[in-house]
Amino acid sequence: MCGIVGYIGARQAAPILLAGLEKLEYRGYDSAGICVVAPEESKLSYAKCLGKIINLRTRTRDGTALPGGNGIGHTRWATHGTPSETNSHPHLSGDGRIALVHNGIIENYQELAARLRDAGYVFRSETDSETIVHLLEDYYDGNPVAALRRAAAELRGSFALGVLFADFPGRLYALRKASPLIIGMGEGENFIASDVPALLTHTRKIIRMQEGSVAELASDGIKLWDADGCAITPNPETIDWDANSAQKDGHAHYTIKEIHEQPYALRRTISPRLRGDEIDFGFTKISEQELRDCNCIYLLGCGSAYHVGMVGKYYLEKLCRVFAIPVLASEFRYAHPVVTEKTLTIVVSQSGETADAREAMHEAQRLGSKVISIVNVKGSAIAVESDEVIYTHAGPEIGVATTKAYNVQLNALLLFALYMARVRGTAEEIYIKEEIHALQTLPEKMESFLFDVTTAQFYASVYCGGKDIYFLGRNVDYALALEGSLKLKEISYIHSEAYAAGELKHGTLALMEEGTPVVAVCTYTPLLDKMISNIVQVKARGAKVLAIVREGETGLDFVADYVWRIPASFGFTQSALTILPMQLFAYYVALQLDREIDQPRNLAKSVTVE
Numbered sequence: 176m177c178g179i180v181g182y183i184g185a186r187q188a189a190p191i192l193l194a195g196l197e198k199l200e201y202r203g204y205d206s207a208g209i210c211v212v213a214p215e216e217s218k219l220s221y222a223k224c225l226g227k228i229i230n231l232r233t234r235t236r237d238g239t240a241l242p243g244g245n246g247i248g249h250t251r252w253a254t255h256g257t258p259s260e261t262n263s264h265p266h267l268s269g270d271g272r273i274a275l276v277h278n279g280i281i282e283n284y285q286e287l288a289a290r291l292r293d294a295g296y297v298f299r300s301e302t303d304s305e306t307i308v309h310l311l312e313d314y315y316d317g318n319p320v321a322a323l324r325r326a327a328a329e330l331r332g333s334f335a336l337g338v339l340f341a342d343f344p345g346r347l348y349a350l351r352k353a354s355p356l357i358i359g360m361g362e363g364e365n366f367i368a369s370d371v372p373a374l375l376t377h378t379r380k381i382i383r384m385q386e387g388s389v390a391e392l393a394s395d396g397i398k399l400w401d402a403d404g405c406a407i408t409p410n411p412e413t414i415d416w417d418a419n420s421a422q423k424d425g426h427a428h429y430t431i432k433e434i435h436e437q438p439y440a441l442r443r444t445i446s447p448r449l450r451g452d453e454i455d456f457g458f459t460k461i462s463e464q465e466l467r468d469c470n471c472i473y474l475l476g477c478g479s480a481y482h483v484g485m486v487g488k489y490y491l492e493k494l495c496r497v498f499a500i501p502v503l504a505s506e507f508r509y510a511h512p513v514v515t516e517k518t519l520t521i522v523v524s525q526s527g528e529t530a531d532a533r534e535a536m537h538e539a540q541r542l543g544s545k546v547i548s549i550v551n552v553k554g555s556a557i558a559v560e561s562d563e564v565i566y567t568h569a570g571p572e573i574g575v576a577t578t579k580a581y582n583v584q585l586n587a588l589l590l591f592a593l594y595m596a597r598v599r600g601t602a603e604e605i606y607i608k609e610e611i612h613a614l615q616t617l618p619e620k621m622e623s624f625l626f627d628v629t630t631a632q633f634y635a636s637v638y639c640g641g642k643d644i645y646f647l648g649r650n651v652d653y654a655l656a657l658e659g660s661l662k663l664k665e666i667s668y669i670h671s672e673a674y675a676a677g678e679l680k681h682g683t684l685a686l687m688e689e690g691t692p693v694v695a696v697c698t699y700t701p702l703l704d705k706m707i708s709n710i711v712q713v714k715a716r717g718a719k720v721l722a723i724v725r726e727g728e729t730g731l732d733f734v735a736d737y738v739w740r741i742p743a744s745f746g747f748t749q750s751a752l753t754i755l756p757m758q759l760f761a762y763y764v765a766l767q768l769d770r771e772i773d774q775p776r777n778l779a780k781s782v783t784v785e
């Protein structure tokens with residue numbers, strides 16, 4: 176979603192803002208803009224453009240047309256009002272003395288806008304964001320921090336703001352509520368940004384702004400206040416990954432680079448939690464007794480993170496003998512969920528900022544459930560607000576469609592299920608150990624499969640002409656097929672659906688005809704015979720079937736049109752391998768169709784609106 180950058184220091188701000196915005200392109204956007212304080216006259220000058228940042232570069236002659244050492248920049252992902260130059264940020268106050276960039280949604284903007292219009296403020300755009308700048312102008316009496324605090328108290332929704340006041344040419348202001356915003360600390364210069372990649376070429380020392388906090392940045396210092404207006408001492412952290420982690424490293428796209436990074440991401444996620452065969456999450460707020468008493472687990476997430484919950488249900492129910500219910504986060508909040516003192520909630524989120532997931536988590540907490548989050552971004556809202564957090568260590572994921580983060584979430588959840596099963600005594604120790612050993616050897620198996628992508632390229636060329644592609648599976652394979660299908664539709668724009676293969680005969684068989692492309696996921700061995708019957712049924716109607724099977728499996732050889740073999744692994748660790756061919760398939764189909772793979776249309780990386 177929208178991206179924010181800001182710079183204050185001795186260098187020219189505009190080129191730094193443009194480069195920073197380019198690093199945030201992965202979040203998804205349709206227009207962009209920058210604003211700087213012109214040095215001599217303390218005047219705000221800005222430029223905005225529809226489309227890509229290259230347009231803004233051209234318009235501003237790579238930033239040289241806007242001189243000044245203090246500025247803010249923005250990439251917009253339209254929510255209120257069409258993508259257009261007028262609707263893009265920055266928005267300026269009527270007197271042109273305040274400029275603002277905003278990420279998030281203002282829920283009560285209509286009532287505020289009506290009041291401000293009555294008071295004589297003239298709106299130029301259709302956005303909710305413009306309301307904030309007029310509100311600031313209304314409250315501004317020479318004290319920017321006071322105006323920001325007053326405005327924030329009236330705004331409902333989510334907002335990360337970068338703000339310039341022409342009266343304070345040596346200050347850059349920032350405010351954060353329910354949308355991510357970080358501060359980068361440099362030598363004689365400071366920065367703000369929505370995410371770390373925008374800052375990495377300048378500094379690795381960052382401060383994650385607390386919920387409700389306000390910041391005043393100068394080139395030589397930073398002041399911070401919490402939601403109650405009390406001064407906070409900055410607590411910087413050092414980012415332990417470097418700029419290269421956010422580069423393509425010779426790959427054509429971030430997406431394929433990140434697919435290949437999965438073995439490494441998995442090692443980094445699993446090994447810190449294992450001491451020999453012991454699993455340790457270091458929980459302090461959820462006791463072993465609570466895990467023993469638990470009789471229901473909600474698994475909440477959106478999109479791929481929800482699919483992780485779908486897979487996790489099979490892990491938890493089999494290993495821990497507990498009801499495990501995956502629920503779409505956007506539905507959970509409004510579904511009157513049954514929560515008792517024995518309910519546990521697991522929220523899965525790569526970004527840790529997804530509004531639907533966060534609100535669902537708040538609802539679970541309000542109803543009395545403790546929450547464990549599985550999150551990739553350190554210090555993100557969901558990580559901070561949950562009772563316990565299991566961090567995945569996938570590193571920065573720049574491709575909008577998740578790949579490596581999804582896979583490490585699966586395995587973090589598996590490790591948790593094994594831990595909980597041991598605490599509850601619901602699985603044989605010998606079985607738990609075998610799963611743990613298999614987890615440790617998974618990265619090598621993943622590497623060996625990913626080493627050669629020619630098979631993926633071949634099947635992509637066979638299937639890329641399809642109009643609708645169906646994915647079938649049973650048990651965990653069904654849950655994994657949901658993700659395979661989502662990946663394909665997200666980045667190739669081919670319509671695709673995943674079905675539980677046993678459901679075919681209850682309706683979907685009607686769609687099978689000569690040449691219908693079907694990907695049959697057949698790696699869950701206990702139900703292989705049933706999958707073979709389902710494949711025979713679709714073949715009888717003319718479907719063209721690509722079966723994904725474990726090495727050594729021969730049952731499909733004379734049934735499916737194509738058989739794609741993947742390495743076999745013990746028990747539930749198979750999932751991490753089964754998803755790989757589907758990710759590669761989606762990637763190479765999208766490549767053949769020349770799609771914008773890293774930034775598919777209409778999608779955003781961190782969805783901070785409900």
Ligand code: F6R
Pocket residue numbers: 476477478479480481523524525526527528529532575576577578661662665780781782
């Ligand atoms: C799909 C995808 C999305 C996200 C979803 C949740 O490839 O990336 O479906 O999984 O928007 O995002 P997080 O995990 O950040 O909460």
